[in-house]
Amino acid sequence: MDQHHTDEQKFRFQGTGRDLQKKLLTGWYDRLESAADDGRKVAYLFVPGNVAEFLRVFDFELVFPEVNALQCGVRKISGDLILKAEDIGYSPDVCGYVKNDIGMMLAGNTGPSGHKLPKPDLLLCTYCGCTTFIKWFEALAHFYDVPLVMLDVPYMRSGELGKDDRDYITAQLKELIPLCEKITGKKFDHDKLKTIVGHSREAEEIWVQMLHAAKHRPSPFDAYFEAVFFMAPIYVLRGLPECTGYYREAMKEIDERIEHGVGPIPEEKVRVVIEGPPPWPHFRAFWEMLKKWGVCSVASSYSKVGGFWDHGFRHDPDRPLESIAEYCLTCYTNLSLPMRTDLLRKYAEEYSADAILIHSVKSCRSFSVGQADMRDQFTRVWDIPTLLVESDLADPRYFQAAQLRNRIDAFFESLEHKRLVQA
Amino acid sequence: MTFEEQLEEYQRIIGDVSFPTVKKWKEAHPAGKVVGMFPVYTPYELAHAAGMLPVGLYGAGGMVEIDHADSRIQSFVCSIARSTLELGLRELTKDFDVLWFTSICDVARNLSGVWETNFPKQAVRYIHYPQNMGSPAARTHYRAELRELVTMLEDAGGRKITDDAIRKSIALYNEQRRLCAEVYEIKRNAPWILSTYEAYVLIRVGTLMPVEDHIPILRSAIASIGERKRPPRDFVRVILEGSFCEQPPLELLKVLEESGCAIADDDLLLHTRWFTGEVPEDGDPLGALASAYIDTTRYSSVRHYGPRSRKAEFLKKIREQNVDGVIFAAPKFCEPALLDYVLFKDELEKAGIAYLGFEYEEKMGVFESIRTQAETFVESVMFFS
Numbered sequence: 001m002d003q004h005h006t007d008e009q010k011f012r013f014q015g016t017g018r019d020l021q022k023k024l025l026t027g028w029y030d031r032l033e034s035a036a037d038d039g040r041k042v043a044y045l046f047v048p049g050n051v052a053e054f055l056r057v058f059d060f061e062l063v064f065p066e067v068n069a070l071q072c073g074v075r076k077i078s079g080d081l082i083l084k085a086e087d088i089g090y091s092p093d094v095c096g097y098v099k100n101d102i103g104m105m106l107a108g109n110t111g112p113s114g115h116k117l118p119k120p121d122l123l124l125c126t127y128c129g130c131t132t133f134i135k136w137f138e139a140l141a142h143f144y145d146v147p148l149v150m151l152d153v154p155y156m157r158s159g160e161l162g163k164d165d166r167d168y169i170t171a172q173l174k175e176l177i178p179l180c181e182k183i184t185g186k187k188f189d190h191d192k193l194k195t196i197v198g199h200s201r202e203a204e205e206i207w208v209q210m211l212h213a214a215k216h217r218p219s220p221f222d223a224y225f226e227a228v229f230f231m232a233p234i235y236v237l238r239g240l241p242e243c244t245g246y247y248r249e250a251m252k253e254i255d256e257r258i259e260h261g262v263g264p265i266p267e268e269k270v271r272v273v274i275e276g277p278p279p280w281p282h283f284r285a286f287w288e289m290l291k292k293w294g295v296c297s298v299a300s301s302y303s304k305v306g307g308f309w310d311h312g313f314r315h316d317p318d319r320p321l322e323s324i325a326e327y328c329l330t331c332y333t334n335l336s337l338p339m340r341t342d343l344l345r346k347y348a349e350e351y352s353a354d355a356i357l358i359h360s361v362k363s364c365r366s367f368s369v370g371q372a373d374m375r376d377q378f379t380r381v382w383d384i385p386t387l388l389v390e391s392d393l394a395d396p397r398y399f400q401a402a403q404l405r406n407r408i409d410a411f412f413e414s415l416e417h418k419r420l421v422q423a
Numbered sequence: 424m425t426f427e428e429q430l431e432e433y434q435r436i437i438g439d440v441s442f443p444t445v446k447k448w449k450e451a452h453p454a455g456k457v458v459g460m461f462p463v464y465t466p467y468e469l470a471h472a473a474g475m476l477p478v479g480l481y482g483a484g485g486m487v488e489i490d491h492a493d494s495r496i497q498s499f500v501c502s503i504a505r506s507t508l509e510l511g512l513r514e515l516t517k518d519f520d521v522l523w524f525t526s527i528c529d530v531a532r533n534l535s536g537v538w539e540t541n542f543p544k545q546a547v548r549y550i551h552y553p554q555n556m557g558s559p560a561a562r563t564h565y566r567a568e569l570r571e572l573v574t575m576l577e578d579a580g581g582r583k584i585t586d587d588a589i590r591k592s593i594a595l596y597n598e599q600r601r602l603c604a605e606v607y608e609i610k611r612n613a614p615w616i617l618s619t620y621e622a623y624v625l626i627r628v629g630t631l632m633p634v635e636d637h638i639p640i641l642r643s644a645i646a647s648i649g650e651r652k653r654p655p656r657d658f659v660r661v662i663l664e665g666s667f668c669e670q671p672p673l674e675l676l677k678v679l680e681e682s683g684c685a686i687a688d689d690d691l692l693l694h695t696r697w698f699t700g701e702v703p704e705d706g707d708p709l710g711a712l713a714s715a716y717i718d719t720t721r722y723s724s725v726r727h728y729g730p731r732s733r734k735a736e737f738l739k740k741i742r743e744q745n746v747d748g749v750i751f752a753a754p755k756f757c758e759p760a761l762l763d764y765v766l767f768k769d770e771l772e773k774a775g776i777a778y779l780g781f782e783y784e785e786k787m788g789v790f791e792s793i794r795t796q797a798e799t800f801v802e803s804v805m806f807f808s
């Protein structure tokens with residue numbers, strides 16, 4: 001038997017996570033494209049703390065503008081779209097996701113995959129930790145001339161989940177029911193909500209297992225560069241049975257990797273925790289810069305951007321609306337800065353990381369303001385080697401490859417040196 | 424002291440980053456607490472009811488170099504956030520016991536987190552203002568938020584705050600808001616008698632002293648202004664929009680006025696004109712403040728306007744003020760201002776109203792380009808519209 005054949009037998013699930021993800025997302029975009037044909041209603045909302053389960057009760061098709069924006073980034077078309085938005089007056093200094101989205105709309109609203117995107121019937125601004133979300137949807141309401149509804153999610157300002165905050169969100173969801181019924185012509189069905197929430201819960205269980213798998217040495221997967229693909233279904237298809245099915249299949253791939261002791265890179269030399277969104281237009285290049293040093297990300301905050309399950313939270317069919325409210329409150333973007341700093345520090349400990357890498361993006365002040373202070377805390381107070389690099393999540397103009405490479409090389413070289421000395 | 428000499432004195436106080444009035448107050452009230460209020464609107468009444476001194480924290484106005492804050496907050500962030508932190512790191516805010524930041528933007532929010540980490544001796548609170556104005560639950564939630572602020576102040580001050588004390592404070596701040604509105608009325612109707620620059624100094628100084636001291640200052644200023652004999656001038660009437668948080672350099676206001684603009688209305692120091700009516704002085708005081716925020720707040724880029732449209736209010740203001748154009752002056756890197764600019768200017772283009780847009784920074788030193796732009800704008804409005 002040749003080597004190739006043996007590997008095929010050993011790695012029966014190789015690529016499953018990626019291939020199935022692509023298939024599911026293409027199916028989702030297909031459904032969006034044909035939504036207008038058979039009168040299905042469309043809701044736009046944001047990924048962080050999204051209330052997908054609630055909207056699925058009314059059979060809304062869901063559009064997530066940041067997902068379109070990040071995909072435009074990956075396909076390297078965000079630069080042109082951003083310029084289109086700047087042509088109508090948007091400043092070079094405002095969020096690249098917003099400009100990408102407005103640019104896409106100005107260009108006829110064809111999505112990154114070539115699918116035509118439907119217009120919104122409902123703009124539901126789920127305000128979970130990003131004020132720019134509000135401005136973004138105000139702009140969409142202006143250009144599409146459709147009503148905007150706000151789901152106001154208080155920030156985790158006291159460091160813990162407050163009952164007042166949860167009750168406020170639950171009350172707002174209840175207040176939203178008549179409008180959703182009016183738009184879709186479908187009645188709110190509590191049992192249906194429980195079923196949907198149950199699907200979410202199942203998928204969440206497996207997703208958490210996958211994230212925790214990175215505690216293995218070597219880590220079976222990269223909790224940043226791969227997790228951003230693995231995480232798509234949990235954020236955009238959550239509540240659907242195919243989302244749960246996805247995680248069952250994808251987990252097989254991870255288990256198989258653990259069984260054979262392999263990870264995303266040939267040899268894991270440095271384990272890092274990564275903070276911040278990726279530079280989508282230069283995703284590969286950024287990963288290569290780190291792979292060169294045998295760097296594997298074992299935990300990341302970006303994979304928690306939409307929702308946070310690590311500490312035990314699950315959507316709960318017995319308290320569907322309350323658990324949706326808790327989900328909104330606890331997504332990463334809604335955590336206070338001290339909570340974020342603490343979480344990353346704990347990740348470094350739990351996942352036996354050697355360093356923390358902060359990718360600070362100009363576009364997103366919600367993420368980036370205070371990251372320099374985080375770095376200071378990690379290095380000064382906790383003695384964790386930390387590298388902070390800057391570029392952007394959507395705007396290719398801010399990705400300075402040579403400069404970035406130099407910083408990364410210098411950092412990991414010194415880390416390697418320190419280890420040699422210590423050994 | 425003449426009124427003009429007084430204005431000079433107020434300007435000196437505003438420009439002194441060592442907060443001399445706060446120091447003086449602390450000397451007179453050794454056990455007294457100071458509450459720093461980051462813009463745009465903060466319920467000053469509560470701090471006042473606690474017997475504390477609420478103080479506006481408006482950055483450093485270009486008076487300090489950003490050295491220390493650079494290692495905490497990146498360079499692509501507005502100057503007020505960076506310079507406020509710089510004041511803290513230089514120990515210029517050490518007289519402050521409590522700091523309040525509000526849900527105006529992600530920068531102010533994260534600044535509250537940075538502050539919490541770096542100044543553990545000061546009590547920091549990030550206040551969540553409701554954004555879902557159409558929701559009955561928003562009222563209940565915001566009232567509970569105000570209650571928590573009261574508890575925070577009670578803890579800091581070591582004594583209870585009564586409803587009666589809050590009602591009295593509301594009455595005083597109503598009076599201050601009434602007088603500020605009067606000042607604005609004067610500059611709107613007769614800009615040659617009172618410039619925006621002067622009105623700004625007069626009102627801004629009030630953020631650095633007890634409201635009881637500011638009220639007589641406003642009263643006597645209004646009387647002095649009434650006695651001024653200045654001939655009417657030809658102006659282009661404009662609205663100044665976008666300067667609601669980071670303060671434009673005083674020089675910038677002067678340059679605009681010297682170029683021939685009369686600023687009929689603006690969003691400077693908005694907290695003194697935040698409500699369109701008076702906050703009720705009887706009944707449940709926290710309920711009154713909550714309802715005032717939800718029902719009677721002026722439009723601003725940092726507050727979602729609910730089912731009503733901010734653009735409609737903006738256009739209404741233009742019509743009511745009978746202005747010839749709009750000047751958008753936005754702080755560099757300020758997303759709330761820069762994102763709204765596009766929508767507002769779109770409306771102006773549809774309505775055929777002239778506008779000029781530019782960005783500013785606290786430490787801006789050269790205004791020639793803005794002067795030229797403003798003069799060209801004034802000429803084009805005067806001769807071609």
Ligand code: SF4
Nearest residue numbers: 501528530668669757
């Ligand atoms: S100037 Fe703008 S961005 Fe800066 S703190 Fe104020 S509102 Fe936020």
